[in-house]
Amino acid sequence: MGYPHPIHPKETPVLSKHFGEVEARPYAGWVERGGYVALKKALTMAPDDITSEVKASGLRGRGGAGFPTGLKWSFMPKEDGKPHYLCCNADESEPGTFKDREILRWTPHALIEGCAIAQLAIRAETCYIYIRGEFTEPYHILQRAVDEAYANGVLGANAFGSGRRIDIVVHRGAGAYICGEETAMMNSIEGRRGNPRIKPPFPAVAGLFGKPTTINNVETLAAVPAIINQGAAWYAKLSLSSPKSTGTKLISVCGHVQRPGTYEITMGLPMKELIYDLCGGMRPGRTLKAVIPGGSSVPIMTPEEVENCPTDYEGIVANGSMLGSGGMIVMDDTTDIVHVAMRLAKFYAHESCAQCTNCREGTAWTARILERMLAGEGKESDLGLLLDLAENMTGKTICVLSDSCAAPVVSGIQKFRPDFDRHLNVERPLKTAGV
Amino acid sequence: MSTHETAAHETVFAGAVLAKLEALYPKYPDKRSLLLPALWMIQEARGWISDGSVAEVAETLGLTSAYVRGVVTFYTMYHTHPVGRHFIQVCTTSPCGICGAEDVARALVKETGCGDLGATSPDGRFTVIEVECLGACGFPTPILIDDDFIENVTVDRVPAILARYI
The missing domain is CATH 3.40.30.10 (Glutaredoxin)
Known part of the structure; x- marks a missing residue:
């Protein structure tokens, strides 16, 4: 449902069916709603059969990268005799994204069930759910749900009497966007600074504590029980445009729409319908100016690009951006794209772990140049300088944080040039006034 | 939630707080992984993380103060100086x-x-x-x-x- 709004006829509520329903949150309420049936089924399946089912469903990573989930699981070694780990990424911090927190707050047992099934598939006894420190309410709800799952024999040494051990530990972050990057997250769980690691080795080979590890997003894992229950074929059919984008996707919409919230759509729903029908369109008297469709790290779209864009991985790429996390920022004609870009650059400058020079310097200088421009002190050469910086921030660093800072700046300059020009062509006050 | 530390450092990891920390040991393969949880416990008890607290955490988990300080300063939610109530x-x-x-x-x-x-x-x-x-x-x-x-x-x-x- 479009939490906090009622279900819209154009939505496909699978994950969000019970958002806003307090009775669904505790263990008993979740079981009444069909909870843990999928886990019981998975406990009777061979690990590779679970992976094959998820592979056939077409489920792709919902955290931003869109990597096929079953394929990722299949990279995990089999009879290697080492402990394996699952990390659930609940470090939701990408500006514009507030979908995972609704799963954490309303249906924590859906996530626990998804984690447990994934653990069976990748042969991991232990899962760490890494939740961002600022999510105080979701943290307490999730921790209580995990405690309930242990008390009811879902988790522990003998999950549902199967003789299999399934452990889940909630690990709280302490304020660092970069810990949402999978290798930084592993360092953070290990009690280190959250610096991303150089790949290879990839986590499936040497991840958490040096052992084979899979990292999945909250929404990805929460989708797994429904796939096990209703089958891969059912899930794969949920697709309105590209066959490579299947299932449902939570889209958190914010900014200048009439009904911001978290909506669940079938992959491929036209973006225009999402913005105008589900979210009620722009505020009265205002028109659409720009959309950042997938969290702040993706290029900005123009209304022309939105016009015929299906909301799925391929559709948004074809229209100049990316689906990313599904965190959609909608902006109307009151918006100054330079101000938006400045705030985003400040975000990335603040969140850079600073181990790569291009990122540490690039993000900070991008923010400073944009601030200078907004203060009326910009120079014509600044646009070239920003693009030059962006060039040096793309594909040059250990992780993609600096690429993410460059994306809105480059697309902003390319697609919304008049906003930048307006700040450059200002009549400046005289520096000296005879006093 | 905050209390300002002005006098000499008083031990946080004793009694119930130490028991809470020790209950987490079996959930991780090493003690270093308890660093973020331990720092949260300190901040909950004292309102911020002082030099004395850094030393206490280091001692408790078998790390050096320099290492702990490096981690504390990475995360923005840990206060390295007193803040308002x-x-x-x-x-x-x-x-x-x-x-x-x-x-x-x-x-x-x-x-x-x-x-x-x-x-x-x-x-x-x-x-x-x-x-x-x-x-x-x-x-x-x-x-x-x-x-x-x-x-x-x-x-x-x-x-x-x-x-x-x-």
């Missing part, structure tokens, strides 16, 4: 920024008497900081006061919200 974090990242978050931040600074972002009010009641994305972008402007997450904060609502925190 109520710690206010206001989100001003782009999605909230285009919906008036900067005005809310200004109103919070003014109404609390803090004078500036990051400063503590003269009565020791509040500290206000701007933070990056709190992950509630559809409900601008979200703020965190201590552990309380408050959504849809507007300039008009600021005085009534602050009145709840003595």
Whole structure:
């Protein structure tokens, strides 16, 4: 449902069916709603059969990268005799994204069930759910749900009497966007600074504590029980445009729409319908100016690009951006794209772990140049300088944080040039006034 | 939630708090992984993480103070100096920024008497900081006061919200 709004006829509520329903949150309420049936089924399946089912469903990573989930699981070694780990990424911090927190707050047992099934598939006894420190309410709800799952024999040494051990530990972050990057997250769980690691080795080979590890997003894992229950074929059919984008996707919409919230759509729903029908369109008297469709790290779209864009991985790429996390920022004609870009650059400058020079310097200088421009002190050469910086921030660093800072700046300059020009062509006050 | 440490360091990891920490040991393959949880426990007990606390955590987990300090300073939610009794974090990242978050931040600074972002009010009641994305972008402007997450904060609502925190 479009939490906090009622279900819209154009939505496909699978994950969000019970958002806003307090009775669904505790263990008993979740079981009444069909909870843990999928886990019981998975406990009777061979690990590779679970992976094959998820592979056939077409489920792709919902955290931003869109990597096929079953394929990722299949990279995990089999009879290697080492402990394996699952990390659930609940470090939701990408500006514009507030979908995972609704799963954490309303249906924590859906996530626990998804984690447990994934653990069976990748042969991991232990899962760490890494939740961002600022999510105080979701943290307490999730921790209580995990405690309930242990008390009811879902988790522990003998999950549902199967003789299999399934452990889940909630690990709280302490304020660092970069810990949402999978290798930084592993360092953070290990009690280190959250610096991303150089790949290879990839986590499936040497991840958490040096052992084979899979990292999945909250929404990805929460989708797994429904796939096990209703089958891969059912899930794969949920697709309105590209066959490579299947299932449902939570889209958190914010900014200048009439009904911001978290909506669940079938992959491929036209973006225009999402913005105008589900979210009620722009505020009265205002028109659409720009959309950042997938969290702040993706290029900005123009209304022309939105016009015929299906909301799925391929559709948004074809229209100049990316689906990313599904965190959609909608902006109307009151918006100054330079101000938006400045705030985003400040975000990335603040969140850079600073181990790569291009990122540490690039993000900070991008923010400073944009601030200078907004203060009326910009120079014509600044646009070239920003693009030059962006060039040096793309594909040059250990992780993609600096690429993410460059994306809105480059697309902003390319697609919304008049906003930048307006700040450059200002009549400046005289520096000296005879006093 | 905050108490200011002025005297000599008093041990936090004793009694119930130590038991809480030790209960976590079996959940991780090494003690170093307990560092973030241990720092949270310190901050909960003392309001901030002093040099003495850094040394205590290091001693408890078998790490060096320099290592612990390196980790503490990486994460923005750990306070390395005393803060007001109520710690206010206001989100001003782009999605909230285009919906008036900067005005809310200004109103919070003014109404609390803090004078500036990051400063503590003269009565020791509040500290206000701007933070990056709190992950509630559809409900601008979200703020965190201590552990309380408050959504849809507007300039008009600021005085009534602050009145709840003595």
